[in-house]
Every structure is written in C-alpha cells, then in structure tokens.
Amino acid sequence: MKTKIFLMAALLMSVAGFSQKNEIKAAEKALKSGDIATAKASLESAAGLISGADERTQAQYYFLQGQVFADLGRKGDASAFQQAVDAYNKVVSIEEASGKAKYTADAKTQMTTVANDLVNAAVEDNKNKNFKDAAEKLYMSYKLSPRDTVFLYYAASSAVNGGEYEMALDYYKELKDVGYDGSTMVYKATNVETGEVEEMDKTQRDIMVKSGTYTNPMDEKTESKHAEIVRNIALIYTQLGQNDEALEAYKDARADNPNDVNLVLNEANLYYQMGDKDKFKSLMGEAARMAPDNPDLHYNIGVINMEQGDLEAARAAYRKAIEVNPGYVNAQLNLSTTYVNEGNALIDEMNALGTSRADIAKYDELKQKKDDLFSEGARVLEDALKTNPDNQSVLSQLKNIYGALGDTENFMRIKKLLGE
Structure with missing residues (x-):
C-alpha cells in the first residue's frame, strides 16, 4: 500500500514538472512572437512549483521572467524594471551556485540594456516633470552599473527638482562616500576659417587639426562636482530644518574647499535664519574679503x-x-x-x-x-x-x-x- 502511494505521488510530481516545462516553453514561444501578455500568464502558471525545479529550469524561468518585465517596463510600467532586474539577478545567482552558466551572460547583457532603458525613461520623466520617478530610475540604473556614478549624480538632481530632499540627501551622501568627482575632459580647437573655438570629441578634434582646418588644440578639464555635492548636502540639511547637521556639513565642506566663497555665503545665510546676526555679519565680512569685487x-x-x-x-x-x-x-x-x-x-x-x-x-x-x-x-x-x-x-x-x-x-x- 505504501509503495502504491509513493508511486502515485511520484507520478503526480512528474506530471506537474511536465506541465511546468510546457508553460515555460509556451512563455518562450510567446516572447518570440511578441505576445508579452501570454508569456506573462504562462510564467505565472508555472510560478507555484518553480522553487522545486532543477537549477537549469529555474534559470530559464527567471531569464524569461526578466525579459517579460523588461518589456513591460519599456511600455510604461515603471515598477516592472525592478522586477526585471530582480529576475536577472536570480539567474546569475542560481547559475553561480550550480556552476552551470547557460543564461548568465545573456542575463548580464539584458541588465545593461535595462540600465539604458531606465536612463531613457528617466529622461522622459524629467521632461514631464515626474522628478521622483526619474530619480528612482536613475538610481536603479546606477545600481545596475555602479561604475556609471554620473547616473547617481543625476538621480540626486532629479530628486532635488522634485522636492524629494531626503531621497536627494541619501544620493548626495552616497556620491560623497564613493568619491564622485564628475569632472570630464573637454577637447577644443580653433576653426581656421571662422576663428572660433569649438568643442568636439578627441578623435574628431585630432583629425581636424591634422587636416589643417583647425589649429591650437586644447584639452581642458571641467570643474569637479565635489564642492557642489558637499554644498548641497548642507543646503538640504538646512531645507529639512536639521541645522546642527547642516552646520557640521558646512564645516566639512569648507575644510575641503577653503576658497569657495559660496560655502561661506550659504553658512552665513543659515546663521541668519537661526537668528545669529553677529555670526552672519562675521561670515559676510569673511566672504567680502574673499571676493572683494562682489x-x-x-x-x-x-x-x-x-x-x-x-x-x-x-x-x-x-x-x-x-x-x-x-x-x-x-x-x-x-x-x-x-x-x-x-x-x-x-x-x-x-x-x-x-x-x-x-x-x-x-x-x-x-x-x-x-x-x-x-x-x-x-x-x-x-x-x-x-x-x-x-x-x-x-x-x-x-x-x-x-x-x-x-x-x-x-x-x-x-x-x-x-x-x-
């Protein structure tokens, strides 16, 4: 009797596994034909038993799920981007544990694509003044590609534009912690015909100079964003009414940038708001000595x-x-x-x-x-x-x-x- 029950249970598991693989195949087929709704429904039908599947099936399932959610994100469902990223990360995690990497490379490629999609969607959000959504997408893109710290910088800027000061503060503090500089090299040359200095990429500039149509090549490094970041941290603390934290932030900022007159002015304004007009006057005098022509x-x-x-x-x-x-x-x-x-x-x-x-x-x-x-x-x-x-x-x-x-x-x- 016990043996029969065991055989029946095994048979049920085999049927369930077969059904599960059919759903995954159906999802894959629907994706290839562009039928995202059917693909999503098929994967949802297989979801209940996926935790008991073998690693190869699990990796395939989450890879397909990542594709479904990535497509939904591109079509306007902002929350789907994070679900896509989570799915692709599961693919990588499962295959790293199993030692078999069938989908890992494709999953990582897809995550790069998602990062680009997030940036493009954030640009549209900013145009439409959906600043919080833009900030969240840019931050997600940064987390997908931590080397691209510029996305974290833009995420902080979008958060400020949307009045999401606590979010912006977290982003700016993270920028400070990772040592974001933000400076870039600008390549310039003088147009021989017009006499005007023009900017272009380095390769084009060098070709133009060799051709003789441009002269006087110049490489200029743009100003570091570090001072702006530490200044914004202090300003946000001020905006949030956290004056002690703001004063401490100004202290740190001025230690890093002793010649930044704007830091002195902002600190002076904070003291003025706090009612300390003597300190305000002292700092304004210091600022005037730093910038006598202002x-x-x-x-x-x-x-x-x-x-x-x-x-x-x-x-x-x-x-x-x-x-x-x-x-x-x-x-x-x-x-x-x-x-x-x-x-x-x-x-x-x-x-x-x-x-x-x-x-x-x-x-x-x-x-x-x-x-x-x-x-x-x-x-x-x-x-x-x-x-x-x-x-x-x-x-x-x-x-x-x-x-x-x-x-x-x-x-x-x-x-x-x-x-x-």
Missing part, C-alpha cells in the same frame, strides 16, 4: 549693519558696493536712508526741548545737523540719478527729502521728473 556681498553687509544700528559700518559697506558697481540703485537708496533715518531720530529730540534760551539754541543746533544729514542723503540720490535718471524709487525718495528740507525749487524739479 557688490552684493558688500550690500548685504550694509543691510545687516543697518539693521543692527551700526550706521557707519553700513555706510562703508554701501559705499564699497557702489564703488564696485556705480549703478547699484539699492545700495544708493539704502545709503541715503541711513542719513535720513539718523536725521529723523533728531526730530524726536528736537520736539522734546523746551522754550528756554538754551533749549532754543540746542534746537537750532539739532535742526542744522538734521538738515545736513538730509542734504547728504539727497546728494547720494542726485549721484544715483546720473546712472539711473528715470528710477522712480530714487526720484520719489529724493522728492520726499527736498520736501522735508523745505527746498521748494528742487522739490518741484523732481516732481516734474516724476511726471506729477
């Missing part, structure tokens, strides 16, 4: 000094900004405002005085000082009009100053320029 730096130093009531320091910064850029209207307006504000502060003191002879004398003294300050503010704006004669903000502020001074002639002149 008028925006001097302007921002002027703004923070003005907010803190240090008018002389503010004026010095605004004057430096104007020296670098004589047409810097905002710096000119703010410089004028420092004098007007100082003059306005004297009015309260004037109004608090009594009617004694001493108070009247003090009043006249303060009034003269106030008028001198207003006049200096007007002089700054008159200089501003030389480079920006139609600027409405300058004209409006200048009209108000002349009105406060009781200078009717200049008041009417500016009012006419305003078209009033």
Whole structure:
C-alpha cells in the first residue's frame, strides 16, 4: 500500500514538472512572437512549483521572467524594471551556485540594456516633470552599473527638482562616500576659417587639426562636482530644518574647499535664519574679503549693519558696493536712508526741548545737523540719478527729502521728473 502511494505521488510530481516545462516553453514561444501578455500568464502558471525545479529550469524561468518585465517596463510600467532586474539577478545567482552558466551572460547583457532603458525613461520623466520617478530610475540604473556614478549624480538632481530632499540627501551622501568627482575632459580647437573655438570629441578634434582646418588644440578639464555635492548636502540639511547637521556639513565642506566663497555665503545665510546676526555679519565680512569685487556681498553687509544700528559700518559697506558697481540703485537708496533715518531720530529730540534760551539754541543746533544729514542723503540720490535718471524709487525718495528740507525749487524739479 505504501509503495502504491509513493508511486502515485511520484507520478503526480512528474506530471506537474511536465506541465511546468510546457508553460515555460509556451512563455518562450510567446516572447518570440511578441505576445508579452501570454508569456506573462504562462510564467505565472508555472510560478507555484518553480522553487522545486532543477537549477537549469529555474534559470530559464527567471531569464524569461526578466525579459517579460523588461518589456513591460519599456511600455510604461515603471515598477516592472525592478522586477526585471530582480529576475536577472536570480539567474546569475542560481547559475553561480550550480556552476552551470547557460543564461548568465545573456542575463548580464539584458541588465545593461535595462540600465539604458531606465536612463531613457528617466529622461522622459524629467521632461514631464515626474522628478521622483526619474530619480528612482536613475538610481536603479546606477545600481545596475555602479561604475556609471554620473547616473547617481543625476538621480540626486532629479530628486532635488522634485522636492524629494531626503531621497536627494541619501544620493548626495552616497556620491560623497564613493568619491564622485564628475569632472570630464573637454577637447577644443580653433576653426581656421571662422576663428572660433569649438568643442568636439578627441578623435574628431585630432583629425581636424591634422587636416589643417583647425589649429591650437586644447584639452581642458571641467570643474569637479565635489564642492557642489558637499554644498548641497548642507543646503538640504538646512531645507529639512536639521541645522546642527547642516552646520557640521558646512564645516566639512569648507575644510575641503577653503576658497569657495559660496560655502561661506550659504553658512552665513543659515546663521541668519537661526537668528545669529553677529555670526552672519562675521561670515559676510569673511566672504567680502574673499571676493572683494562682489557688490552684493558688500550690500548685504550694509543691510545687516543697518539693521543692527551700526550706521557707519553700513555706510562703508554701501559705499564699497557702489564703488564696485556705480549703478547699484539699492545700495544708493539704502545709503541715503541711513542719513535720513539718523536725521529723523533728531526730530524726536528736537520736539522734546523746551522754550528756554538754551533749549532754543540746542534746537537750532539739532535742526542744522538734521538738515545736513538730509542734504547728504539727497546728494547720494542726485549721484544715483546720473546712472539711473528715470528710477522712480530714487526720484520719489529724493522728492520726499527736498520736501522735508523745505527746498521748494528742487522739490518741484523732481516732481516734474516724476511726471506729477
């Protein structure tokens, strides 16, 4: 009796195995004819017993499954790409364990194809502003081909564009860990006919130079992406509100890139957001020393000094900004405002005085000082009009100053320029 039961069980297993192989053959046939739906259905029918199949059958099954999912991915099912990769990896794993590599080479070739398909799909996702999907596909492509770290870089960029900051942070940290540089060699030569410098691949450039149609070959290495990566790590920490981590990231970034003024500026802005205006001012001063010809730096130093009531320091910064850029209207307006504000502060003191002879004398003294300050503010704006004669903000502020001074002639002149 026991023997009969055993024979029956063996017979059932044999029938099941036969059915399973038929399904795999049917899937293979459907794939060759381009019938992906039938191929997928056949493989699903065989799935229940595949774990008990021999290694050769398992490898064939997963290879076909990889082809099915890869095709579905190309047709728009984004999740299918990962399933394809998983299937191909199983092929490699099974055959490495068995020592028989019938499908391994093809599986690896297919994974390279999938990596390219992922990149192409990511390009379309980015065009359609599906940035998260693009980032995930680019990262998957990078994992398939770890040497192509540029895909990890683009994955991080796509994640940032999509506002997926935690995802982007993970990618940027991985870029930093693998030491991604991102610099490339650019090949240039001068077109003899036009005199213009043109970029081309090295082989073409060398041929053109030999032909005599181009001259002066140059090999230039593009800037490393390392500074950008460490800067972005700090910026993302800031975006996520993780200020301590951001400050630590800036510390590391500046240690690697001590001459990067943008790192100093970004760190300064973080301190400003945290309410530490003294540290902000200190860092802005450091940045200004690093980039003395940047008028925006001097302007921002002027703004923070003005907010803190240090008018002389503010004026010095605004004057430096104007020296670098004589047409810097905002710096000119703010410089004028420092004098007007100082003059306005004297009015309260004037109004608090009594009617004694001493108070009247003090009043006249303060009034003269106030008028001198207003006049200096007007002089700054008159200089501003030389480079920006139609600027409405300058004209409006200048009209108000002349009105406060009781200078009717200049008041009417500016009012006419305003078209009033």
